[in-house]
Amino acid sequence: MSLSPFHLAIPVYDVALARAFYNDVFGLEEGRSSENWVDFNFFGHQLVIHGHPKTPGQESAxxxxxxxxxxxxxxxxxxxxxxxxxxxxxxxxxxxxxxxxxxxxxxxxxxxxxxxxxxxxxxxxxxxxxxxxxxxxxxxx
Structure with a gap:
């Protein structure tokens, strides 16, 4: 089975903190970025963290x-x-x-x-x- 890379954008209420986590914990390679978002190579897939106010799901899962x-x-x-x-x-x-x-x-x-x-x-x-x-x-x- 040949898989195509997926694209997933997720909300983060602290872009700098989340960026450090994905860099330091997983050692992910960064792609394009701005002050409000960062692209990562997430095991061959495109994961994007986007600055966003805390969501209810992030408050209590x-x-x-x-x-x-x-x-x-x-x-x-x-x-x-x-x-x-x-x-x-x-x-x-x-x-x-x-x-x-x-x-x-x-x-x-x-x-x-x-x-x-x-x-x-x-x-x-x-x-x-x-x-x-x-x-x-x-x-x-």
């Missing part, structure tokens, strides 16, 4: 239960290869990142087994990083 955890909604992220996910999880732990849901393997030993972790950027945007043991399960019903 809604959650839905999944596999015994409260998953923040909305959230976004990227699917990684299993070894890339493990390396990212270790790197984030070593940086002392506070997780909403600590890195773990969901549905272990079952069809759809996946590694997942959730964290917030400094403006309250929820991110999920995951990997599937069997990539054919990504879109399975």
């Amino acid at each position: 809604h959650t839905n239960p999944v596999d015994g955890h409260d998953v923040p909604v909305p959230h976004f992220g990227v699917l990684l290869e299993w070894d890339e996910w493990e390396a990212l999880a270790e790197r984030l732990k070593a940086q002392g990142i506070e997780f909403v849901i600590e890195p773990y393997v969901r549905f272990k030993g079952q069809v759809g087994e996946q590694a997942t972790m959730f964290l917030l950027d400094p403006c309250g945007n929820a991110l999920e990083f995951k990997a599937f043991k069997d990539k054919s399960q990504i879109f399975a019903k």
